[in-house]
Amino acid sequence: MSAQHRTTVPGAPGSLARSRPRYGEFVIKAVLLAAAMVSVATTIGIVIALLEPTVEFFASVSLGEFFGSTDWGPLFNPPAFGVWPLIVATVEITLIAVVVAVPLGLAAAIYLSEYATSRTRKIFKPVLEVLAGVPTVVFGFFALTFVTPLLRDVFPFLDLDGKNALAAGLLVGVMIIPIVASLSEDSMAAVPNGLREGSYALGASKMLTSVRVVVPAAFSGIVAAIILAVSRAAGETMIVAIAGGFKSVFTLYPGNEMATMAAFIAQAGSGDASVGSIAYKTIFAVGSLLFVITFAMNYLSARMVQKYREVYD
Template structure:
């Protein structure tokens, strides 16, 4: 008996082989490739723009002076180049933001994934993500004219300055809640229902199932969301510039005015430093350091995702 050709469907005379080129698919693939190349080229361009001025800066200022001093004032006379005050301020405000965003974001993600009905989820998730579209300058002025006076009236013993790291960190945390909540909810929604049903079959409550089954199963995605939020908080400019201030003081007290790395770049890049001067090159040195810190966090996130990623059939 003659065998039927692979290219012909059984019972039909039509060939399953591609009859004509799919130009639409080729165009889509080309657009996606171009988008990916633009992303890579942008990153390479940023690195290329930072390298030369950074090398010139460190040819005049030693690494020992840059990392070995706690006096920062490149725009002062005489200048000081100890970078630790703005590093400490960046880390401190980022930590405050994470302490706000992670509990609230994860709680919102658990509710949307495990408790909310499809109708409620369809309404509340877009509303939550609207926070990501609010201009950061609005958050900054809100922190300056509302949050700081409110904290001063509620906690007078804190002796808050008019601009302080606490208010800036709180509003940065509110700003990154949608990142933590949305990405974490997506990871939890991808957990197979079979894991939930198995937990319920063993007598676990919905809360226990959410915390002990769903969250660990979605751990890699949650970690990626948190690291992305940390990177976003570390690079925030307008909120910390308006609410946190520009005073670079080496202190761990969040009630004081502080200047972060991003705030310094905004201040120095606004025209306070003449092009080609050592103060101007400081912008690129600080930018390179911030880029390295952000890159390290994203690399760590990728490794965590790879290590703890759960694959389900």
């Protein structure tokens, strides 16, 4: 074949090697890289914004006082900086939310993945995900004006405060159901059909196949969905502020009013603490603690996915 023919054959390797640079691809790569760096830059910016006031706070308040006391009142006289009331309230409301969201979310995911027809799935999954778009302030007022009175009528022996952790936790759980359900369903849908067919061939029922085969095969994605939902619940602000209250009291009873870390930040950020004061810097100290907790949970999620993904590849 002549050299002229080698250079004019469309799609030939030689013609690709001598093609002109595709500047459009370079632009697209640069745009995608910039988009990926936005989240990294945002995280770095948050750390920088929290670091200096947090260091200044702990220069005045010792770690022993911060983590070793159960009295919290930065605006009291004398002030108290024991953060355990906020931690306990955050953990308590998050646990209530998990108890609500994980069973319901997994049940919804199993139904959509294993039982629902494609038409039903196309209808119900978007409807379920719309729940995640409801403003959290709506959930908060719903918990305050409907859920708490309902709980008082149905369970009068609970002795609930007007604002309480139980109602707040229940609605936070409802809020994170779409996270658990949607992400878990995506993981289950990615399980190869060969695993299901092998289970059916051994005589297993659809329910047994779903629980004993599909769920374990999608375990890494399910764990990641649950931890992501827990992180979302721990950082929720409006529901816990409206329905849970701002009372910073060390208590384990969910019927009492209590303030989470996020609720305290919302209250103090719009309260009477003057900028630069030690009470104002508590916002950044508590925010840093919440950031570390959320970051640790997300890191745990990534590690769990990495560990168990290899088993089912």
